[in-house]
Every structure is written in structure tokens, then in C-alpha cells.
Amino acid sequence: MAEIGKANSTWRRSSYSEQENCVEARSDVGIRVRDSHRPSGPQLSLAAEAWSAFTMRLHKA
Template sequence: MERRSRPDLNGAAWRRSSYSNQEGGNCVEVADSFPGVVPVRDSKVPYGPTLVVDSRAWAVFIARVKVGSYRS
């Protein structure tokens, strides 16, 4: 596994999940424009921890979410 340095997220443009609602439900935000990685955070805690996920792994995760692989 290749280890990369953490990107500088100051000034990152965050966008909220299209599945988020206006009542402040469980929301995920991602930041675009970071080659090879996808920064992810909880919109309710914008200054809290951020996960940085490999972009290929993120694409697989999103594809599986869209087909319902993670339903409980």
C-alpha cells in the first residue's frame, strides 16, 4: 500500500451529499480537486476530523452505495 502525505485542506471547497436533507440529518461532505484522494467529513462537525480516502476506493464505495449493497 502506497502511503501519501496528507493534502492541505485549508480553503477546500466542500460539497454536501445529494442525499442530505434540510433538517440537518446525517450528512457527508467531500472536497473535489485533490488528485488521487477524496477528503470526506461530517457536515455537522466541519472543523472535526477528516478522512482522506484513495479515489479508486471511493469510486468503488459510491458505486456499491448506488446499487444498494450497504442497506441494513
């Protein structure tokens, strides 16, 4: 995943995603997350700090 605070306009898929259950993220203005099967569908926008807290929590689980 892109480093927080560095703009990256490329959508990146998690290496942990299964083929049917994929999410993608990009960092340009904050962090945006979308369903890779619906690229023109809704996106979840998060502040970089919220994304960082979320991913850190996942690493602890």
C-alpha cells in the same frame, strides 16, 4: 459530486443527506469526507479508486 481526478477544493454536501445527518466531500488530494456539523473535526481520506468503488457499491444497493 466532483469528477474523480479533477481537483475541487470546495466541500460538497450530498443531495441525499438529511438535515441532521450530513456528510460533505471534496476532491483535491484523493477524496476527503467530513461531518458537516463538525467542519474542523476529523476527516476521512480515501484514494480516488476507493471512493469510486464505494460510490459504485452504493448505487447497486
